[in-house]
Amino acid sequence: MKCILLISALLPVAAGAIEADAKRGADLFTRYHCTYCHSVAGGPGKPGAAPDLGQRLDRAYSPAGIASRMWNHAPKMWAAMKQSDIDIPAMSEADASDLFAFFYSTRYFERRGDAARGKAVFYDKNCVLCHALNGPQKPAREWKSLADPIDLVSAMWNHAGEMQTATKAEQFRWPQLSAAQLTDLLVYLQNLPETRHMQFGFNLPNGDRGKALMEEKGCTSCHKGAMALETLMGNLTLTEVAAGMWNHAPKMRQKAKPVTSAEMREILAYGWAQQFFRSNGNAVKGGKLFDVQCAACHNNPGSGAPSLAAGKRDFSSITMVAALWRHGPRMLSKLEADHKAWPELKPTDMANLIAYIDRQ
Ligand code: HEC
Ligand code: HEC
Ligand code: HEC
Ligand code: HEC
Structure with a gap:
């Protein structure tokens, strides 16, 4: 874990280096005071303050769908957090992976059953x-x-x-x-x-053995x-x-050949998680949306917004959620200063934007 964090601080995150652990995610969910408002499957939380994240509703269940829900609700969440003197967490990508694993373990992504x-x-x-x-x-x-x-x-x-x-x-x-x-x-x-x-539990290793295992088996x-x-x-x-x-x-x-549970975890971390969390949106549509909603700042070095161009990083729903919490509040201030509204993004918009930024 430490090793991956260190590497990702120095280099673009290696493709597929998604390491995630629902237990760590559950701890973060408390440590970041998310439970101040949200309960999970009826656990601690303020009833009525925020959606219960363990309840299966007709949500958009994809990672991009969740990233878009969080993105759209973020200004309201931050305002409520400020009002209650709660620090807005500076979330790392490792943190965001763990939170996704936690959501996965609460069945947030699964379809409804009977x-x-x-x-x-x-x-x-x-x-x-x-x-x-x-x-x-x-x-x-x-x-x-x-x-x-x-x-x-x-x-x-x-x-x-x-x-x-x-x-x-x-x-x-x-x-x-x-x-x-x-x-x-x-x-x-x-x-x-x-x-x-x-x-319920859910954890994924970073999957670097997965490819070799698929051959071997x-x-x-x-x-x-x-x-x-x-x-x-x-x-x-x-x-x-x-x-x-x-x-x-x-x-x-x-x-x-037979596959042990640990080996299956590696295979799925490599073959499944990368794709599942990366969202296969349409980069061309994402580019058009980017030009309208984001380019005014992000293609303008004078605006203080970082460039999101040119192969700088591997971008996924996880990266987006981390960036949202880490940089979003300042982005919101800049928008407010410019008298602009926070851009609302539908799940497909989010998937398309991620595909666009990821592929640049
Ligand atoms: C101060 C209260 C508050 C805190 C603290 C808070 N949230 Fe929220 N959150 C909300 C509210 C309210 C909504 C729904 C807003 C709406 O429906 O417009 C929401 C929505 C969400 C959603 C979308 C839920 C859905 O299914 O539609 C997610 C995911 C989420 N929050 C995650 C988090 C995480 C992760 C944290 C901690 C880092 C957090 N929230 C902290 C109040 C809060
Ligand atoms: C003898 C050929 C063969 C081998 C060997 C094989 N598979 Fe498959 N697998 C298939 C076929 C055929 C399907 C069905 C694909 C479809 O429905 O389109 C399938 C489907 C799957 C699916 C379901 C995908 C879906 O769309 O529902 C998974 C997951 C899977 N295989 C994983 C594995 C793993 C992991 C291994 C190695 C441990 C493996 N397979 C070895 C032939 C094979
Ligand atoms: C003819 C007997 C038989 C039938 C019918 C059967 N199973 Fe099994 N099942 C087994 C055997 C044998 C094992 C392996 C037991 C072991 O290793 O402990 C097993 C193991 C399992 C396991 C793994 C259990 C674990 O420890 O987590 C699952 C899951 C499972 N079966 C699901 C199903 C489902 C779903 C059905 C119906 C669609 C089904 N089985 C029908 C014989 C059967
Ligand atoms: C009004 C200007 C403005 C607009 C419009 C804007 N942003 Fe930003 N954005 C910023 C600023 C400023 C930051 C840097 C905040 C910081 O440094 O903490 C930022 C940071 C980000 C980051 C984090 C970058 C990183 O290096 O991790 C992402 C991702 C992002 N924005 C995405 C978007 C997307 C997607 C859109 C369009 C839907 C958008 N932004 C629209 C001003 C803007």
């Missing part, structure tokens, strides 16, 4: 035959993977072999699971009396060109990735 439908999936897809409380296999309520989406992906992959043997023995067809069905199933299993209060024998994992996983949540792994496991397992 427990009743999930229960039906558990029965209809025959999971109950082996995973009922008194079944022959580990009862679903004891699955470690319920608490960590990366463990789930890994479980879906690694137990596929054993399950396939068991399934064949009992003459089942390999059940296909859509991402929506898996989401429902998780909502059902995570809200049983035994699991309702479990702590045989993933790249199929996943290359248009099938490259970096491309396939770009817009998927981890539940969707887990469903994809499940459905294709019988075919894939014939050629690929």
Whole structure:
């Protein structure tokens, strides 16, 4: 961690150097006084002061979507923070990564599911035959993977072999699971009396071993060109990735080697996180928006705004959120001095701007 911080202070951040830990993010969320207003899934916070960040609403769930919500609400948040004598945090990129991991662990990015439908999936897809409380296999309520989406992906992959043997023995067809069905199933299993209060976790290493591991494990024998994992996983949540792994496991397992949970974390950190957090917006549209909303200051050295041009850095939703908290208040003062309004950005605007700045 220290090493990455040090390097990113000296050099442009290496592509994919996203290291994130939900536990550190949870600590920051308290240390930065976010909990002064926000609760998370009913935890500490001021009721009614700010949206509960653990509640699944019809939000834009992508990282760019969250960056845009924060961007739009920021002036109001800063005003409320000033009024309450709370310092506005000077957030580093490492901090912002940890906060995103924390949001991920609170299921902020996952689509909404339905427990009743999930229960039906558990029965209809025959999971109950082996995973009922008194079944022959580990009862679903004891699955470690319920608490960590990366463990789930890994479980879906690694137990596929054993399950396939068991399934064949009992003459089942390999059940296909859509991402929506898996989401429902998780909502059902995570809200049983035994699991309702479990702590969710989420952490990613920086993924520098991921690429080599994908070769070593045989993933790249199929996943290359248009099938490259970096491309396939770009817009998927981890539940969707887990469903994809499940459905294709019988075919894939014939050629690929077993993968430990730690190795899967590296692979996902490399193949998934980079794409998921980077947002694949449209750089041309982003450029047009930049010219209208941002260029007056950012292409004008006299304005005091830094240039965002020319390959200076790798830009993502994470970078944007860190920059927003670190530089936003001064940007707001400058706008107010110029009698200009804070630019509101829709999630697609945010994704497009990031694509534009990232690619310059
Ligand atoms: C003084 C109160 C206050 C503090 C402190 C505060 N916020 Fe907020 N935040 C708000 C309010 C109010 C909104 C919603 C504004 C609106 O709806 O217009 C909001 C909105 C958000 C949203 C968008 C929520 C959504 O789903 O629409 C995010 C994400 C967020 N805040 C993150 C943070 C983080 C991270 C921190 C700490 C660094 C923080 N907030 C500190 C008051 C606060
Ligand atoms: C024929 C028996 C059988 C059926 C049916 C079955 N499984 Fe399994 N499952 C297994 C076996 C065997 C294991 C590996 C047990 C172990 O290693 O502890 C396993 C393990 C798992 C794990 C990993 C558990 C952990 O420790 O985190 C998950 C997740 C899982 N199964 C999901 C499902 C789902 C979802 C269904 C229904 C679509 C299902 N299983 C149906 C036999 C089955
Ligand atoms: C024998 C060829 C093969 C091997 C080896 C293989 N895969 Fe796959 N994989 C596929 C196919 C085919 C799909 C389905 C793609 C689709 O639906 O478009 C797939 C789908 C996936 C998906 C889901 C993507 C989505 O769009 O839902 C993930 C994630 C994945 N593979 C990861 C891996 C990993 C990690 C490895 C190595 C440990 C691996 N695969 C090895 C053939 C393979
Ligand atoms: C009225 C002038 C002004 C406008 C318009 C403006 N900015 Fe800024 N921006 C600033 C200033 C001044 C700073 C530097 C603040 C500081 O030094 O703390 C800044 C800093 C930033 C940073 C942090 C840069 C870094 O080095 O990390 C980002 C990112 C940014 N702005 C993005 C935008 C985007 C995107 C837009 C258009 C939607 C925009 N700005 C519009 C004045 C402006």
